[in-house]
Amino acid sequence: MSTPTTNRSAKTFFNKLGIDLRLLGMIGALVILCVMFDLITGGRFLTPRNLFNLSVQTASVAVMATGMVFVIVTRNIDLSVGSMLGFIGMTVGALQVYYFPDIVGLGHWSIWILASIAAIIMGACLGAVQGWVVGYLTVPAFIVTLGGLLIYRGAMWWVTQGQTVAPLDPTFRLLGGGADGTLGETLSWGGGVVSSLVAVGLILASRRRKANHGFTVKPMWAEGILIALAAGLVLGYVYIMNSYTIAKGALPRIAEARGIELTEGLTLYHGVAIPVIILLVVTIGMTLISTRTRFGRYVYATGGNPEAAELSGINTRMLTVKVFALMGALTGIAAIIASARLGAVDVGLGTLDELRVIAAAVIGGTALAGGFGTIYGAVIGALIMQTLQSGMASVGVDAPLQSIVVGLVLVFAVYIDIVYRRKTGA
């Protein structure tokens, strides 16, 4: 039992670290879930193999969830992302199977690049149109994107008359992860070390900037702990991914791809999966946009008080178009990951993803009333959702009960968030 004094000192401890209670709560929930599933399954949950799959499965929803934060922060909603993902996936699938080979030749190296660019542009355009209808024609986002949900699902069928598109371009498929779609051991370590150093550099640069303005800065030990946490998290993850061995059957193929001679007793490890790298880049980019750019500032200002934003000279209609276009572009990226992971696109791709994405953003602390929400929160929210689902599957909870539990968790998480907001007055 903690006494009030230890409570208070714990609070100041985390205050000094600059970690808020909400973040702590989410990480706590995630850790508890992982440990719980690991105990129930007798150590089969927290294995490199399962964590690899978990992070790959989270990537597509988490990428979209970062965009959903902006949409919800500006007091809108996007119900169309699941269908849009399917439509984009089907279209670029058809492009790389039926069209690009005729133009550049079958198996040409540029196909995956063309397909990826097409996916992102298509998403941005579809999103911009929805944003324009919401912002300029003032049709509520709920209706516009509900329409989008139906329209894209129908349009998706039309692309190939309902046929499944397969097989996707081999290079394109690497973007979905799997044994081939990883950085490999050496690159993973290299990337891990570089990103740790960048994180340390950023923390120290921010500290120096604040000190230059004469502001009080965190105590050095607090910065030290933050640095250790950041570097530890990155390198720890790389370590785990680098201890996931590649199965015997895939060994000759991977060894050839990595240019390693296949010898008796050779063991290869996965390393960090490419979709996880994509998620990382998206998360960093979106965090930068939300905290360090005018556009991001206007997103939050508009969500906090649309009238004040307008009076401050912010063009809130154009902002709505941009927010939905960004959501669309991220849906395009998610479509790349999702279709590449499966290696084929059928008409069901992305079904119900909109609800997973919205749930991830909301569990991550994005307020539906607008104005509040963080990118890292949405990513952790997506991780929590995926952990819950894979965990229950591995424990053997049957499907109907799984969705009941996820539903209850969603409502409970939002209730906790409301209580937290009331207490902190934020």
Place this chain on the structure above:
Amino acid sequence: MTNKTPLVELRNMSIAFGGVRAVDDVSVDLYAGEVVGLLGHNGAGKSTLIKMLSGAYGADSGEIFINGEKAKIRNPRDARRYNIETIYQTLALADNLDAASNLFLGRELVTSLGFVDDDAMEAEMRKIMTRLNPNFQKFHEPVSALSGGQRQSVAIARAVYFDAKILIMDEPTAALGPQETQMVSELIKKLKAEGIGIFLISHDIHDVMTLCDRASVMKNGKLVGTVDVDTVTDDELLSMIILGKHPHQKEA
């Protein structure tokens, strides 16, 4: 003052909302270094009139002249280009952002890479607050966590910081205690001395009599009249507001 060009001249301004003529053919003007009070009941059209100057509403008809030149003000960005700053009655703060973000909203300071420079903005916020409200300490909290007076000082800081030439204050003291009201009065006198023209919307006749040079009274969207405050009594001003009677005009 009569031989100079007015800083602002609103000529024959009209605007209607769904058949209600909120402002009907109103003309007022303002000279540099002058405070003009806008008086009238709730719904008289004061705020609406002023929102056409600040760019929040587009006028149905009428012309705006700034320094004698015709000005096109269609949105708040246009108004800011003419150095028109407004303190709205609602304060128009984004409650979820901190004080510095609100001060610079729409005009953020950026680093050489084009990123928002929060530290520099906080430093500027601290500078201006030592002038306006030295007790102000909550720089890192969202403004929803601030008291009425503190919120007001953020809104005032925003109007003062950017070298306003024309300042519109819509009920600036409505939410304030006596001490803070005093502070706003001092500020108005100081800004006036610096040559800024101020439109002061107020309910408080006493405020208007002490702070303003002239008062324009509105009733039901129409201008009752504009008077030098030295030439009228409190009661005469009151009867303009309530009865819509101009004291220096004989009724026909």
